[in-house]
Structure formats: C-alpha cells, structure tokens
Amino acid sequence: MAILDDTIMTESIVSCVWSSLGSVRLTVWICLALAFDLALGYACLHGNSTLFSPMNEIGLMRWAATYGRSNVPLTAWFFILLGLLFLLCVNSFTCTTNRVAVLIRTRGAYSFGKFMVRLAPHGMHYAMIVILLGYLASYVFSTVHPFVTLVSGSSFTIPRTTVTVSLVSFTPRYYTGDRLDYFKKRVIDPVATLKITSGGKVETRVINGKKPVHVLGHSLFLTDFSPKKKGGGMSGRISIVLSIRKDPGVTFYMAGLILFSVGLGIYMVPFVHPRNDKKEKA
Amino acid sequence: MLTFQDYSPIAPCFYLLSFLASLRQKTGMVAAVVLIVPAMGMDVYSTAARYYHSLPMIPLYAGSMALPLYLGAVFIVLGASRRTIGTTGARRILLFWATLISVVSLLFPKNFYLPFLKSATVSAHLFLGFGMAGKACFFVSAAWAFSGLNESGWRSEKDVLQRTGKQAFTWAAWGFALFTISMFSGELWSYRVWGTPVVWDDPAITTTMAIWFFYVGFLHLHLTGSWSLRARSLYAASGAVAVLILNVIPDTGPFRWPF
Secondary structure, eight states: OHHHHHHHHHHHHHHHHHHHHTOHHHHHHHHHHHHHHHHHHHHHHTTOHHHHTTHHHHOHHHHIIIIIHHTHHHHHHHHHHHHHHHHHHHHHHHHHHHHHHHHHHTGGGSOHHHHHHHHHHHHHHHHHHHHHHHHHHHHHHOEEEEEEEEEBTOEEEOTTSSEEEEEEEEOOEEOOOSSOGGGTTBEEEOEEEEEEEETTEEEEEEEETTBOEEETTEEEEEEEEEOSBTTOSSSOOOEEEEEEEEOTTHHHHHHHHHHHHHHHHHHHHHHHSOOOHHHHHO | OOOHHHHTTHHHHHHHHHHHHHTSSSSHHHHHHHHHHHHHHHHHHHHHHHHHTTTTSOOTTOHHHHHHHHHHHHHHHHHHSOOOTTHHHHHHHHHHHHHHHHHHHHHSOOTTSOOOGGGOSHHHHHHHHHHHHHHHHHHHHHHHHHHHHHHTTTSOHHHHHHHHHHHHHHHHHHHHHHHHHHHHHHHHHHHHHHSSSOOTTOTHHHHHHHHHHHHHHHHHHHHHTOSOHHHHHHHHHHHHHHHIIIIIGGGOOSOOOOO
C-alpha cells in the first residue's frame, strides 16, 4: 500500500513538473530573458569580437575553457544564453508534445487543411529544436582547419584522411567597369581550380568565394586570396586561403531551417486568405 | 551635379512636414499623403543610388535609410483601406516613426563603409530586403498598439484594444515571417561564404536574434491570451522601441552635420 502511495506521488510530481516545464507563460518569460541577454551580448560583443570569433575555429568546449573562462565579464552573457536556450528547448518540447497529442486525439474534428494549419506551429517548434541541436553539434563536434594556405605547386593533406588538396590555377574575374570606383582592376569574383586526390582517385574542382566544395564529408571554403588587384600583391605570388571543415551539424540545421520554413508558410496561409467569421457563423 | 547624398536632407524634411500635417483634424491626412510622396521619392532615389554604387554587393548599413520608405508605403495603403477604430492614430504614429528614423539616418549616417566582396550573393540581398520589410511590419504593429492604448482612454477599452490588438498581432505575425526569412537567408549566406551560420565578427547578430525572440514571445502571448489586453498592447507598443534601439541605432554612425 505504501509502495502504491509512493508511486502515485512520484507520478504526480513528474506530471506536475512536466506541465510546469510546458507552460506557455514560461515560454514568454524565457523569450523575454533571451531578448534581454542578447541585447546585453551586443554590448559585450561590440569591440570585442576577437574574443568570440575563435569559437568558429576551435569549437565551443575549447573556447569556453580558454577565452570564455578568462573573460567572464564579457562572456557571461553567452553562457547564460546557452542555459536559456536549453530551457527553451525543454519548454518547447514538453509544450509542443502535449499539444500535438491533444491535436492528434481530436484529429477527426478538423478538415485536412485546418488540421495542417494547427499542426504547422508545432512543426516549427520541433524544427527550432532541431536547428539548435544542429548548432550545438556543429560547435561541439566540428573539425576545422581554418587557414590552409595554398600556392601554386603546394598541397595540403586533410589530417586523418587520404584527401590531398592542391592549387592548380587561380583565374579570377576582374572588375572592368566604371560604376564601382573602389573596385577598378580588383578581383570581383575569385575563382580557383583545385586538384583533389583521394585514395588514388584524382578530380578537378572549381571553387569560388560564394560556394563551398564538398569532398568526402569535408567542406572547403575559399576565405581569402592574393593578389586582390591585377598586377598587385607584395611578391605577385598567387595564393589562396581555404577553411576546411567537417561539420556534423550542417545536415541538422539545414533540415531544421527547411522544416521551419514549411511550417511558417502553412501557418501564414490564414493571414493571406483570412476567413470571414461572420459568413461562417451564418 | 548633385549626388544622392546631397538630396538626403530633403526626405526627412518632407516626412516631418507630412507628420505635422497629419495632426490637423479635417484635411490633415490628405495633406500628409501629398507631402509624403516627395519624401518617399527621395528615399527611392537615395536607396537606388546606394544600390547602384554597390551591386552586385549589398550596400552596408542601408536598412535604416530605406525603412521610412516601407513605413510611408504602409501609411498610404492604410489610408486607402477600410477604416476601423485606430486607423488614423496608427497612421500618425507611422509618420512619426518614419520622420524619426529618417532624421536619425540623416544626422548619424553610416554610409562610409565600402561594400565587401562576400556580400555579392543572392542570399545576402534577400537578408537585407526581407529584414527591412520585417522591421517595417514590427513598427506598424507597434503603431496599432499605441493607437489602441491612446483611444481606449475615451472609448470602450475592451472593444478598442481588441480591434487594434488584432491588427497589432497580424502585422507582428507578418513581421515575424519576413524577419525569419531574412534571418534564414543570412544564415545560408553565412554558411556558404564563411562555413558557419553564425559569424561573431558582427555584433548585430545578437540584436537580430533579440528582436526575433521578442516577437516569438509576443506571438505566444497573443495566441494563448495570457496577460490582459492592455498589457499585450503595451508589449506590442514597446516592440517599436526595441527595434529602434536594437536594430536601427546599431545601423547609425557618428554625428555628421548634413549641410
């Protein structure tokens, strides 16, 4: 009998905690706290971006242990942000799951269109959680080789792989017009040809500043180049700088972005075609 | 030949005249519409000139300069649409915001940065355009909320706040949708060019997210009916202050006398 009472009390506590965590009032306060913390973050980040930009290269854990821990007055907002985002994810998940369960139970009361419109915000909530998990995976598990400089004839082997990247040629497009004074004779579109060797297989890929090249799970980004002007550069030697990243979070946050966008589109349908309540009541 | 920068003091003057005209009771709004047209014309010219000198890249910190243009367009559209409680008040407040932002952009310009090469992408242009449209909708939402709070003092409070609150919510929802598209475009741009969706070099990333979460809170508040009508209207009204401080002010530079 005592065991049964304990079980009932435990279930009751769990149920109480579950509903508290899923409270929409809590959502509103978390969002306001996030807005305030991010506004504070602007003040801390302004003029101190050199403290935060290494996070993209060294990852969240190493950054927290080094830059983060050594500059707490300027980085505290970021740790608070992580805590609030975690709370928001828990709150979103519990609230959304409760409501989706009710919606599915009462599915028969709605037409397909109305059901999708009601389901859309919940899709957006789950998508937001997927996006945030994607960012976390990206910052915790990414492998980054940030400043890989290649000149003609040099190559770089991505560590722990058999992939070798070398520069074949740099054939940029120069600005030749008159409209942009500050870009006369400067590179307007950097284009480089890379030779990528992997396990005996050789292929040629073209990279530019706007689109990465993907090779065996790694992404290559053209982050810098020289010379920037026709006939310019200190020694006239051509070089490019690549950032090579293996990021397991990309798939998650891109999928989350797409799912959120679809949900948002469906959610906005009633705003584009508002129903006439008076007509329906008649 | 005058450059677009020489024309820029004209737009704030006409916005101010339009706002002052709108305060007159009888024919004020008609005069306001007449006066806002040249202001918007100058803004179109200035924005087009900025773009002409930047394409294929985006003009930096141009958002606040073009924002009054969006607000002016909504002002005209609201005038042509069916009148409801709060329309006149909301239109006046829109003119006030347009004037304020135009004057701030004139006196504190940040037009001395050259465009950078990495902004020559479609997603960068989507980020800029949708961002401006989203912020404009937030200002319109706040205008409706302000109007409701003002008029509820001498009419049936619940009726007024419900009608203007519905308008404030609709505009906030549109602003949220457009702002989200802007944010996602920005993330896509950032990923394809820098390899990561968040680049910490520009502190504006934090203020963009701050406004996004602010309006996420408002949408939840409205949909669940939490807080009183008056409290929700105050929340919506404060959105304009939040956007002004977090998104418009960071786009401004040091004081520069324009004449």
